[in-house]
């Protein structure tokens with residue numbers, strides 16, 4: 001007895017090919033939809049997270065009054081010059097008021113005597129800006145170069161919790177400010 005292999009109809013074979021093509025395209029479409037949904041979900045979740053710029057706090061402790069040596073201490077990370085004169089403290093910003101470079105503390109060989117706003121002052125040191133040559137007296141007053149205003153002075157206080165010194169960068173004070181401990 002002979003078996004003959006039944007010949008596949010060409011029509012059926014074309015149907016099968018078209019089915020598989022259809023299924024491939026359906027999968028491709030489904031994949032696209034899933035990718036779009038994933039992107040949309042990510043964007044939705046991301047939109048719930050605020051774009052916050054984390055800045056260093058503007059009020060911070062710098063140690064106990066006795067831990068600072070007499071004269072100038074430069075707080076490099078904050079760009080602040082803190083001065084201790086016996087029991088008095090004050091803080092001057094090291095940020096140039098022109099375009100924000102860090103000014104350099106410059107000791108003078110001999111103190112200068114100047115008049116600032118009608119007041120006679122002895123100037124033992126100055127702040128010089130390396131970027132465009134602005135110069136400031138020891139009290140922060142700008143007197144040369146493009147800096148449009150004096151260096152800022154910040155309020156200081158003693159922490160009621162532990163007695164450490166606090167600098168308030170968020171609160172400017174005038175050049176006569178002294179914290180006495």
Ligand code: FES
Nearest residue numbers: 096098099129132
């Ligand atoms: S940034 Fe200081 S003089 Fe320009």
